[in-house]
Amino acid sequence: MMGRWPLVLAVLVAIVLAGVPWFGNDVAVQFGINALLLATLAQSWNILGGFTGYVSFGNSVFYGLGTYGTAVAMTHFNLPFGVGLVVGAVVAMLCAALVGIPILRLRGPYFAIATLGLNGAMAAIVSNLPIAGSNIGLVLPLMRGDAIFYELALALLVVCTLTVLWISSSRYGMALVAIREDEDAAGSMGVNATLYKVTALVLSALFTAIAGGIHAYWSTFVDPASAFDTTLNVRMVIMCVFGGPGTVFGPVVGSFILSAVYEVLASEISTAAVLFFGLVIVLAVVFTPKGLTDLMAGARRSGWRYLFRNIRENRL
């Protein structure tokens, strides 16, 4: 499936990244935390979206629940950060199961559309909960130390990527891919499609929620607007699709590249940055629907004609 070199390269990159707090400046570390957390979001989206082909436009809900779970546990119950992360993750996974079980029984576009509404619904519920600080939000205890958060975010991304690496070479992952390619055939081979789809969503919610929790403690403040930010959905979906859905390293590479571009654009005009993301996804679907990783392999084989192969296959 995968050669030895990408793995070796990935380990080297991870080691170099782990050293950034020692030789990088504050700006680099802070950009790094955001980029690593976004890469984790793209990678968790990949578990369901990339492997089973079921698109979620509501994963930011799990991020929001992760931030709020952590924040509520730490501010109202004075629990340590680690316990807060667990609380957030459990709440998000429960939410994933509750939403997933009725809707992922269905095939086709239903799940995608349902997730469109999920974010607004959850934001409305949370902003009416007194324990979650209603519309005002919560302030978490202050902890200085960008380096710690940086290493935590890196560790989370590594664990998430290792999980995806395991998925890509396990029976579990093969079942997910079988669902993507032909759900009827998968079913006839004894794959319980609903169960696999729901567990993939729950797994995705786990990593997304922890990323949210880390961000909550780092930024020391949560409110409904930032926790349930819909542009976050846009970003994670696009980073994964741009990098290569259903691959192990594609989403990470895609998000590092796009995070860097976004940083540059956002310092100019913030509207243009999101607009750019919309254009990236449109162009990616037309020209490189299998992502950057496939583009690199395909371009070596067939050169620039690779870009038009997808159109040739799928146009009317």
Added chain:
Amino acid sequence: MVLAQILLNGILLGGLYGLMALGMALVWGVLNIVNLAHGALIMLGGYVVYYIFVFTGLDPFAAIAVAMVIMFGVGFLLQYGLLNLIVRSALLNTLLITFGLDVVITYLAQFLFTADFRTINPSYAGANFSAFGLTVPGIRFAAFVVAIALAAALWWLLNRRPLGLAIRATSQNLVAARLYGVDPRILYAVTFGIGTALAGAAGGLYGMIANLTPYIGASLTAKSFVIAIIGGLTNPFNVILGGIVVGIAESLATLYFGATYSDVVSFGLLVLVLVVRPTRTLRAA
């Protein structure tokens, strides 16, 4: 009496909701594209009507007719130049590309029209009349009538005109339709154009009874989707009926739970519909 008034408001609003969903149902049924940019196109139509009204002083209902022509062109070009390129690929890809279009249209709108609230406000906006002891808001009633009329026009087009025959034939069997001389590239573009024109009309009416902002798209897409599922994809009148169901449900929910939970209610309704009617075959027959 309060309840009757709430029901009336729900029915009038529901007609408009049905019109919003008409275009989505048509495109979904014929092209098999679930257009996630549909709500953004409704929003765009609303702004087109708004600017025609503000700059030319044309009556908003006449402006809607003009906007429909413009939006038809937008939809035709979108399908012909872009969506036709990938229309045969997996559902995942059509969802992703229309999602991307939604983002592009939303942020272009924010850039061009700013995020300020806009309302299409003709001189007769506040007028209402009473019937059977109930107050009927004039503009909502007119919007309801326009929605019904457009549904009837769509039904007539699909069932009584050669173009409608070609559209229905293509949705049943692309290859056979091609053998009978239908050019699917043009036909798909025309169908998407009609869907977009209907979205534009819905946007114009929406702008008269609610605020237009660049961000209304996503929730309108979700709403249109629910209605398309309830109403099915074949008969325009059923879609209007589906819209009325959702309109009544929403009005009752606002009465009993309050307006802050309207997003929660429409999401609950969506899940409920998916749980109760999952097996309905949605492809146009």
